[in-house]
Amino acid sequence: MAARPISHAEKGQMPDLRPIGLFDSGVGGLTILKKLATLLPHENFVYLGDTARLPYGSKSPETIVKYLEQNLDFLERHQVKSAVVACNSASTVVVDQRIKARAFPVFDVILPGSEAAVRASESGRIGIIGTRATVRADSYQRAILKLNPMAKVFSMACPLLVPLVEEGWEDDPLTNLVIYRYISPLLKENIDTLVLGCTHYPALKTSIAKVVGPHVQLIDSSQSIAEILLREGESMIEPTPRPPSAAKSELDLTPQKISISITDKSEAFVEVARRLLYPLIVSSFEQVDL
């Protein structure tokens, strides 16, 4: 049973006001930012969208490691207390321990998704969809087999799904056809659980659910990472959901700060970010050079 998180005020501690850092190559990780910022209203967030070099999904592990170190350097300069690699392609190199140790913990999205899949699957037959880089790295397969050595994992790279989301064709017969083409080989393997192994895919959840039918559970990695952070990072990131009836403390008067930095100027990104994060308010947008 999960204990109710204890707030700084209740503990009589000074709150750790350092922000939590997140990054992704683009807008995908905003789904995770929204979940965390909603669940942790007293926390501040710094989000880096590496839009100048997106997408990561088609790049080699060596290149992804280089970008990821630069992104973590950026978050370090912003004095984050923890960092979330809100991108599956980049998470694979974290799981493989290919990045150098930092003064703050670095969370990936592969392990939370794998744990949720193993919990959800009754037959142990689990499907994974993701970008080419994520599928090639095989990180989900290895994480799942570590948790359940009897599991059978079936993966499929779906490089067209991110551009379909970015085109805005989420609920479209054409998109359903593409999804069907990618997922039907997995359905032939009688999977009962399908991991949405890319932070863009939750936008296609309705279409994917139609294609897989009611007997396959979908694992949304943005949901899983929020749960894991709430559980594992409790002492670090201090989850303090505000009880509706509580008297306003001084802390409640400090508005939550959400700062977004992008490496390429993009009006489209700013619009999508505001829409995706609503009703959360973004305190600042800036363009940065890494």
Added chain:
Amino acid sequence: MAARPISHAEKGQMPDLRPIGLFDSGVGGLTILKKLATLLPHENFVYLGDTARLPYGSKSPETIVKYLEQNLDFLERHQVKSAVVACNSASTVVVDQRIKARAFPVFDVILPGSEAAVRASESGRIGIIGTRATVRADSYQRAILKLNPMAKVFSMACPLLVPLVEEGWEDDPLTNLVIYRYISPLLKENIDTLVLGCTHYPALKTSIAKVVGPHVQLIDSSQSIAEILLREGESMIEPTPRPPSAAKSELDLTPQKISISITDKSEAFVEVARRLLYPLIVSSFEQVDL
């Protein structure tokens, strides 16, 4: 009437052995490399594929300018005698004269494609398809209107076509559906000419021809750039197609050198490059950091 190009040997000059440089964000520009290397068998070529930062099509003009200057610096270090920006998205910033002057001429692909379209169109109703960056930059429209102020230009960004080519679904009913969705608004405007404004699109020529029907002419920018270079760059790049009956000169014994550099390690790129360039032989592949 085009004059037959005159070779160095015929002119009694020493050949300029410096290579011709080309670059693109990925494999697209290889279609242009192949045409040039076939038409200019005595010339050496240096091709840069900026695979670590592909695609350019979704990046802002500021970021594309930065990448392009770095790519031209690279070609300058390789002492090229001329450079071809074998990418439509990057060509837009060349047309707009946003890059600094170099000691060698820099050719883009927009102007050759526009000239060919104006020559081909009888009604002056011309369609353009390309990436978001190319369509947003409006360079084709401006170049065409300069050549024919009475022309009507209709553009459509087609962000899914590059990933469809990279997925290998070139001749596929699903791809035809996507093409139909993108192109039907242009057909409603009664265009008689359609510019394939992205170096990937020639791979979809068969499908696009099916969708547009026999009354719309397709303009392939790789064909146009080769023609322009042969015409305009004659004194510089010395086109010397080998006459089949000619006696072998000493020059003929020097094999053509085609060097390819990529910014991200990618086995897939090397395979695709060998396949696309066949029967030309690539002398060297190397990975570089810009």
